[in-house]
Amino acid sequence: MQKxxxxxxxxxxxxxxxxxxxxxxxxxxxxxxxxxxxxLGQSGSTLPRYQAFRGEPADLRSVSGIIRDLFxxxxxxxxxxxxxxxxxxxxxxxxxxxxxFFREGDAIYVLVTLFVSCLLIFSLVGGGI
Amino acid sequence: xxIFELTLFIWFGSLAAGFLGALTGLGGGVVIVPFLTLVFGxxxxxxxxxxxxxxxxxxxxxxxxxxxxxxxxxRIGMFLEIATTLGALVGAALAARISTATIAxxxxxxxxxxxxxxxxxRSLRLSHLPPDPLASRLRMDASYPSAEGPKPYxxxxxxxGFGLMFIAGTLSGLLGIGSGAVKVLAMDQxxxxxxxxxxTTSNFMIGVTAAxxxxxxxxxxxxxxxxxxxxxxxxxxxxxxxxxxLIRAKTRILRVVFGVVIFVLGVEMIYNGLTGRL
Numbered sequence: 425m426q427k428x429x430x431x432x433x434x435x436x437x438x439x440x441x442x443x444x445x446x447x448x449x450x451x452x453x454x455x456x457x458x459x460x461x462x463x464l465g466q467s468g469s470t471l472p473r474y475q476a477f478r479g480e481p482a483d484l485r486s487v488s489g490i491i492r493d494l495f496x497x498x499x500x501x502x503x504x505x506x507x508x509x510x511x512x513x514x515x516x517x518x519x520x521x522x523x524x525f526f527r528e529g530d531a532i533y534v535l536v537t538l539f540v541s542c543l544l545i546f547s548l549v550g551g552g553i
Numbered sequence: 554x555x556i557f558e559l560t561l562f563i564w565f566g567s568l569a570a571g572f573l574g575a576l577t578g579l580g581g582g583v584v585i586v587p588f589l590t591l592v593f594g595x596x597x598x599x600x601x602x603x604x605x606x607x608x609x610x611x612x613x614x615x616x617x618x619x620x621x622x623x624x625x626x627x628r629i630g631m632f633l634e635i636a637t638t639l640g641a642l643v644g645a646a647l648a649a650r651i652s653t654a655t656i657a658x659x660x661x662x663x664x665x666x667x668x669x670x671x672x673x674x675r676s677l678r679l680s681h682l683p684p685d686p687l688a689s690r691l692r693m694d695a696s697y698p699s700a701e702g703p704k705p706y707x708x709x710x711x712x713x714g715f716g717l718m719f720i721a722g723t724l725s726g727l728l729g730i731g732s733g734a735v736k737v738l739a740m741d742q743x744x745x746x747x748x749x750x751x752x753t754t755s756n757f758m759i760g761v762t763a764a765x766x767x768x769x770x771x772x773x774x775x776x777x778x779x780x781x782x783x784x785x786x787x788x789x790x791x792x793x794x795x796x797x798x799l800i801r802a803k804t805r806i807l808r809v810v811f812g813v814v815i816f817v818l819g820v821e822m823i824y825n826g827l828t829g830r831l
Contacts, residue, residue, distance in 0.1 A: 434627070443617070540631070543642060
């Protein structure tokens with residue numbers, strides 16, 4: 425069942441990127457909404473503390489920490505996971521473009537998207553430079 | 554006021570900001586930080602964290618819709634994203650190293666600039682410019698749809714546009730905004746790209762720029778889930794409604810009103826920054 429290779433024109437690339445962005449944002453918003461409902465149930469009646477900056481606890485600051493907390497069913501971690509999905513959406517868009525330019529054999533734009541991908545991944549795992 | 558009430562207030566305010574931002578084309582992100590800091594006394598760092606998250610959501614959502622129309626130029630966008638993401642990392646690094654009062658004053662300055670730019674009539678010059686060697690080599694020249702069929706355009710001044718994009722990225726990472734106004738300025742004024750191509754391509758780039766800043770903010774603990782949740786959902790829903798409503802609304806008066814609001818917020822931010830209240 426070999427599929428024939430559909431030529432990946434710029435028009436098709438644009439279509440796929442549009443779908444990717446829409447699905448990513450909807451998915452992220454759904455997860456944040458679900459997390460938000462649990463969060464308000466868990467801590468809706470407590471008092472906010474946003475006047476003074478303390479910074480988030482370490483486990484809500486990193487990709488691995490957020491995913492670990494998901495399994496202990498913390499509502500805040502579920503919201504944070506939704507936000508991670510949201511940050512991942514443009515990153516996925518750049519990675520997909522990298523793949524598409526590679527298939528097109530467009531060397532300049534392979535380098536361009538590769539460089540931007542590296543910067544984005546560095547920003548997420550670089551420990552807050 | 555407990556968290557439940559505060560969340561509702563912030564959600565509703567963000568909804569209004571997103572709605573007006575989409576309707577006027579000025580973006581909702583730019584009023585979120587003043588709204589959170591001046592009205593609710595939220596620390597500037599939490600405010601820029603929540604704002605930047607909402608910027609990714611709205612720009613990615615809108616970009617998906619714009620891509621279908623065929624104005625966005627993805628090659629221009631992706632090339633200039635080198636400059637905006639580098640700038641965003643520099644801006645986010647700066648945000649941790651300067652005082653919140655300084656951030657507030659710079660923010661106020663950008664609000665005043667946005668208010669001024671929104672009062673300027675958009676340029677409608679029709680120019681037939683010769684191809685630029687660098688832009689041709691980067692395959693940036695394209696055409697956009699119009700009533701009389703596809704109209705080709707030639708991109709100019711790539712280095713100048715690149716430099717301005719670096720500044721736009723820095724402001725995005727420093728202030729938690731999309732800085733669409735500076736991006737459009739770079740493409741429309743410096744690179745002489747047609748206005749509709751500039752605005753849609755700018756929107757396309759904002760998500761990637763904001764994601765670079767947001768990654769750093771997340772690692773540094775600026776993104777609070779309880780605060781980012783109502784802001785993101787509010788601005789996102791508001792901007793979707795605003796874009797729907799846009800087709801029927803007369804936006805000229807709204808633009809003036811929103812421009813005045815932005816101007817007043819800018820003065821407030823500068824005043825509160827200088828007097829050390831933020």
